[in-house]
Amino acid sequence: MSKVLDRIYALSPVWIQQLGVGAYGWYWARRRLGGVFDETWRAYVDREGWPPDRFHDFVEEQLRVQVLRAYREVAYYRAAFREHGISEELLNRFHLEDLPRLPLLEKSTVRSDPNVLLTKSVAKTPPPAFSTSGTTGTPIRVYLDSKAHQHNIAVREARSFRWAGVSVRDSRSMIGGRLVVPKAQSQPPFWRYNHWEKQVYFSAFHISPANVPDYVSALNRFQPAVMTGYASANFFLARIIDELGYQVHAPRAIITSSERLEPPMRGTLDSVFRTRAYEEYGSIENCAIATECEKGRLHTHPDFGIMEILRPDGQPTAPGELGEIVVTGFANVQQIFIRYRIGDLAAWATAPCPCGRNSLPVIGELVGRQEDTVVGPDGRETVRFHGLFVDLPGVAEGQVVQEALDRLVINVVPTPNFSRVDKETIQARVIARLGSAVSVEIRELAGIPREPNGKFRAVISRVQRRPAARTPHGHPA
Ligand SMILES: [Zn+2]
Incomplete structure (x- = not known):
């Protein structure tokens, strides 16, 4: 929403806000789950069963297409690749092993010129932009047309929601960064309902023992199939519900994102909501994602975007060794992120996952942001x-x-x-x-x-x- 709309929203009575959330929801439901959404998530499901060679070749082809596109259509990459001795000829026969030869992309580059990664075909009229939350420094502006947006939801549908036994089309609750309830508001309700997406959106700013009865009654009324959103906010909610001894609806799954889901938080969520919590790792740049399988391991998805974990000297880390995550995304073909230093730390797992999805490498430890x-x-x-x-x-x-x-x-x-x-x-x-x-x-x-x-x-x-x-x-x- 624009700043002006945000301000109007904050000043409106609850029933007007509810209408606003409804209209917003209608627009988003169409935008997110229409277009290429169905064919894309089905393709992700299909690829899960592919033999390793076929999967490898598919990922390599995605990479080749993306680096060539970057070279041909983004002046920044053309200059940066040339500076590093990378020719178009090399890119034409680019292999996965060649990826470390490409230069790293700094956040500061994207911050100083938000349009620097746009292809020339969209540079003059960019698609809608979103901004990272920017708790440190200037936010990163991320451009996403509806196709890329549908692609991002599709990979989550296939590899996150489906693995947790639910669907993005199911009813759900969400606790996130959207200011659905003005911070200063002290009276319930602390949620808004979005009819089109069957989504009850809770405020992350009002969770307290005094307000939690309102959260509980909304959960019991709307009975979401899946609870989503910030790990910490869902955990704080669960703990207060537990302490006050409320009877609360049990969703089929909980999928947390945006923050680490630490084991004690997971235990509380599982027991209070009598279900299972799954962790999802992603970022607003939408370059790479990691999702939890039924065996409790966090898989990356190279067919969506390649994740590298690097030592300070730029060499790849050994399994179990903590390093910096660098991502190369494929879903966004208008704003291109190649070897982007996202600022998070992680280590690869030391053993394959018993679920057998060996083409989807497993993160053993996710530390989160370096400044955290x-x-x-x-x-x-x-x-x-x-x-x-x-x-x-x-x-x-x-x-x-x-x-x-x-x-x-x-x-x-x-x-x-x-x-x-x-x-x-x-x-x-x-x-x-x-x-x-x-x-x-x-x-x-x-x-x-x-x-x-x-x-x-x-x-x-x-x-x-x-x-x-x-x-x-x-x-x-
Ligand atoms: Zn697994």
């Missing part, structure tokens, strides 16, 4: 902080803020049970991860503010990072 990790005392090592607040019933919400290499602030929203033992446990756990040279201050807060997009940031580091992966002259160093 704490820098180790040597200034480079990334330290994972999941588990810091596990089994601490005195902590309703916890957040780690690294102010300096040797200084951490732990923000805690305490429950009445919060005690000195909890504080000491937190201190001890931080020292176990970072050593005793780090000072730890625990602050008790009434609430931890959400990001402007409603996300909850569990870890924030204000420490400047060392420069990371580069491929000088197109060849890994």
Whole structure:
């Protein structure tokens, strides 16, 4: 929605907002699930059963077509490829093994000129744009025509929703970044219903013990087949429902996105909603996606976009070794992302998944955004902080803020049970991860503010990072 429409929406009474959500929903239902949507998701389902050689050749062909398109139609890539000694002739016989020869694409390049990746055929009249939430720095502008949009939903239908036993056409609940309920509103309802998509959209900004009865009654009324949206918001909702002992509808599945779904969160979601939670990893740039199969592993989808995981020197990581995710997308043929440094960290799995989908490589560990990790005392090592607040019933919400290499602030929203033992446990756990040279201050807060997009940031580091992966002259160093 445009800024003006957003403002009108915020000032309107609830019934007008409901109409607005309805009209918006009608438009989106047509745009998302029409056109090439059906044929595309069926093709994704079909490819899952292909022999490895056939799948490999298909992915290689996608890549060849995309790099050639980039060279011929995007001035930026033509110049960057040439600078790295890549000719059109090489691109014509491009193989998957050649991908590391192409230069990396920096976020700063896309930020400084949002149109830099557009093909010349759409440069003058670009398709509709979306912006990344931009919790750090200028947002990235992502252009998406309806075909690319349908393609993005199609891969999720085939490889995320279908694996979870549901469909994007099923009724669903959503907790996400859209400001469906103005932040200042203190009276229910804290949701809006979109009839066309059978979707109840909840506010991510109003989840609290006082407001949760309204969320529960909407879930019980609309009975969504699948609950979707932010991992943290769905988890906080589940925990309050559990604490207050409400009877709540059980969906067939929960699919969380946009944030890490940590094991304790998963456990709470599964037990409160008497179902199974699945994790989905993606980004608004829509270059690559990872989705969870029935065996609980996170598969990537090279036929949608290739994911590489690189060391700081640009070499690929070994299985189990943490590195930076770099993505090359195929679905968007108007704004082209090739070897894009998306800013997330992950490691490949050390063993194949028992589900047998071996053409879809498995991520063993997903750490998330680099700035969502704490820098180790040597200034480079990334330290994972999941588990810091596990089994601490005195902590309703916890957040780690690294102010300096040797200084951490732990923000805690305490429950009445919060005690000195909890504080000491937190201190001890931080020292176990970072050593005793780090000072730890625990602050008790009434609430931890959400990001402007409603996300909850569990870890924030204000420490400047060392420069990371580069491929000088197109060849890994
Ligand atoms: Zn699997």
